[in-house]
Amino acid sequence: MTNDFPPAFARQYDSHLKHLKLKGLQPKTIDAYARAIRRLGGYFDYRIEALSEAQLTEYFSELIGSHSWSAVKLDLYGLKFFTLHVLKRAWAMPNLIKPPKTQRLPDIVTVDEAQRLFLATRVLSYRVYYFTLYSLGLRLGEGLGLKVGDIDAARLRVQVRDAKGNRDRLVPLPQATLTVLRRFWQTHRHPELLFPNRHAGLKGAHLATSPLDRGGVQKTLRQVASDCGLKKRSPRTACATAMPRT
Numbered sequence: 001m002t003n004d005f006p007p008a009f010a011r012q013y014d015s016h017l018k019h020l021k022l023k024g025l026q027p028k029t030i031d032a033y034a035r036a037i038r039r040l041g042g043y044f045d046y047r048i049e050a051l052s053e054a055q056l057t058e059y060f061s062e063l064i065g066s067h068s069w070s071a072v073k074l075d076l077y078g079l080k081f082f083t084l085h086v087l088k089r090a091w092a093m094p095n096l097i098k099p100p101k102t103q104r105l106p107d108i109v110t111v112d113e114a115q116r117l118f119l120a121t122r123v124l125s126y127r128v129y130y131f132t133l134y135s136l137g138l139r140l141g142e143g144l145g146l147k148v149g150d151i152d153a154a155r156l157r158v159q160v161r162d163a164k165g166n167r168d169r170l171v172p173l174p175q176a177t178l179t180v181l182r183r184f185w186q187t188h189r190h191p192e193l194l195f196p197n198r199h200a201g202l203k204g205a206h207l208a209t210s211p212l213d214r215g216g217v218q219k220t221l222r223q224v225a226s227d228c229g230l231k232k233r234s235p236r237t238a239c240a241t242a243m244p245r246t
Contacts, residue, residue, distance in 0.1 A: 009046035012086055013037060019085040026162075028141070036078025048079075049087055053096070060097055069099040109134065109230075116228045117221075126220050128184040129195050129212060135177040139163070140218070144211045146194040148185065153178055 005013060016037055020030045040048050043059055051059075056079075064072050080091045109117070114134050121127040133143045142160050150159045156173045163169050181194065188205035190196045196208035198216075 005041065006046045009041050009048075012049070012082075013041070015086045016082050020081070023085075032074040033078035033081050036075040037082050039075060040079060048082075053093055056093065056096060072097060073099060113228070113230060117224055117230070120224050120228050121220070123198075123220065124184070124187065125195060125198060125212060126217060128180055129217060130221065131180060132177060135174050136160075136171050138171070140214065144195060144214060144217070147192055148190070148194055149192070151178070151181065151194070 013034075017030070017034060020033055025033070037048070040051075040059070044051065044055070060072060060076070063075060076097050083089050083091050114131075118127055118131050121130060129143060132138070132146070133140070136143075136158060138146075138160065142163055145161060146158070147161075150161065151173065152158065153173075156175065156178065157170050158173050160169050160171060185194070187202065188196055190206045190208060193208060193211055195212045196205045197210050197212055198205065200207060
């Protein structure tokens with residue numbers, strides 16, 4: 001990718017990526033901060049080492065017209081990281097952006113709605129994955145990262161690794177979920193991954209080197225939710241809401 005950039009910007013961008021990795025940031029954060037610098041570079045003709053407050057005010061004013069406040073904040077934080085660690089300068093614009101304070105209750109998928117989602121999901125790996133998210137109350141990335149060794153059948157609990165804040169946590173494991181996971185594992189028998197990717201089909205699943213594709217599970221869930229007539233604001237988030245653990 002850096003081959004497409006002017007040489008000076010390419011060097012800065014490579015340095016940005018290295019610092020992001022060295023600081024131990026989560027992959028999603030690294031992607032967001034890297035995207036922020038690419039977007040800024042494209043807007044300012046790849047010369048971003050001496051941007052004025054007026055230039056940034058204009059840039060972020062346009063950005064908020066086409067992106068969410070969340071995206072705008074990530075671009076700001078990405079630029080701040082770039083300024084501190086690549087340009088080696090103090091961050092001098094702490095009050096440039098102040099998003100409005102909002103507090104929304106999460107959309108809750110009822111048990112009946114969840115059952116409709118599961119039944120409408122034709123691909124077995126996706127269906128079991130969505131059921132696992134729902135029954136354990138996991139985030140999308142937490143579910144994808146589950147390993148066979150994370151399942152403690154004896155104590156009926158699951159160890160979720162690298163959860164929010166880079167912390168591990170334990171969640172209760174319903175007997176019904178354990179039964180479903182055991183049956184699903186029998187179909188692929190991967191020695192490590194609980195949800196191996198489907199690139200090589202079912203026969204090659206035991207040789208997979210990565211879990212299910214994040215984009216694939218998101219796209220499928222949106223489609224299934226639409227087919228079921230669910231109007232939740234974010235089916236992806238709503239599905240990761242724990243059902244009663246019985």
